Amino acid sequence: MSAYSKIEVSAPGSIMLMGEHAVLFGEPALACAVDVRLVVTLRPRPDRQVLIDSALGQYQGSLDNLVPMPALAFVLAVIEQYAAQLEQGFELSIRAGFSHTVGLGSSAAVTAATTAALAAHAGHSTAPEDLFSIALAAVHQVQNGRGSGTDLAASLYGGVIGYSLAPCEIRPLSGLPPIVLYYCGYKMKTPDVLALVEQKAARQPALYSGVYRLMGQTTQAAERAVCEQDWTALGELMNLYQGLMDALGVCDTTLAEMIYRLRAEPGVLGAKISGSGLGDCVLALGHVESELPWESIPVSVAATGVEIRYETN
Incomplete structure (x- = not known):
């Protein structure tokens, strides 16, 4: 029993x-x-x-x-x-x-x-x-x-x-970084996004391998920034990683608009897709004061x- x-x-x-x-x-x-x-x-x-x-x-x-x-x-x-x-x-x-x-x-x-x-x-x-x-x-x-x-x-x-x-x-x-999350209103299933990226990577395998290595180096630097609670550095690294996500082809028009609008906020240190991309959420580091036209998901770490x-x- x-x-x-x-x-x-x-x-x-x-x-x-x-x-x-x-x-x-x-x-x-x-x-x-x-x-x-x-x-x-x-x-x-x-x-x-x-x-x-x-x-x-x-x-x-x-x-x-x-x-x-x-x-x-x-x-x-x-x-x-x-x-x-x-x-x-x-x-x-x-x-x-x-x-x-x-x-x-x-x-x-x-x-x-x-x-x-x-x-x-x-x-x-x-x-x-x-x-x-x-x-x-x-x-x-x-x-x-x-x-x-x-x-x-x-x-x-x-x-x-x-x-x-x-x-x-x-x-x-x-x-524990200060975060803000917004939902774009739609999402593509992660396996479907991965399949699309795999198709592109098959045409340029060496270049995609290089992108993944840069992503890894950026993440290692971000881990150090979290440990040191250096949120300015973490925000810069988030922006850098977003550029690499864009290179993979997983950022669309809506996500790009959300990212750049969030980066324009005085209290935001960085913004990027959270997840596999082509929909779902955008993550911002810091605080947002403005009313934005996307669904805000109130979360903290x-x-x-x-x-x-x-x-x-």
Whole structure:
């Protein structure tokens, strides 16, 4: 029997600060947790049934026969990682404080929170470093091996993290930069953006390799700026990285307009796409006073990552 009558896990959303695209080619990335959270509540059952209640759908199955459901693919992939090790089923409630349509790492947050809840249910370690490899395996299962895990690391650890893919290294950083986020009103799925960039890179492989190396060098300098809380330097590096994103072909007219309008604000030190591009969000460093014609997403850097609360029988 489980030692707990209820396990409640909250995980923050996340955004990429720097390292988009290049992280998949061995370069470092920077990401941060943001102060909007998703909550997963697990209640053990006496049988092996699995019931999931989520805004994305309702699910009923068994630990011995998990039927696929695309809307809950990340959650079910995590459950598959633990199914053979669990004696009891459970009821899982998922409540998000932000929309999955906006690029705040909702898939990473639900994967992180579900992994922590099931690790606790199984009596395993819930330390971030122990949860990460299991959660990343679930993401890769859903995305056919794709996904760097940067956003996952940010949700698990909180704050700002430096991240490298091979060999995998997660570096929690001390600075919490002031950020502003705007949503352009549409987004293209990351795998589709990656496919477009791959097609272009195939025609100019040497040049694209050079762009990725420059992205990595820029991100390394940005990591130092975060550690030193040198926000002026970080803003300059964000602008530089945006030029490299433009070189990859992932900046469109709307995003460019947003970026240059934000840079014109006296309180903004830098602005760039956050994420893979061709839609979604633009990130600014600093403060914005003007009313702008795009959806403002009120976020700040969250100092804490996954948080777990227990209730005992």
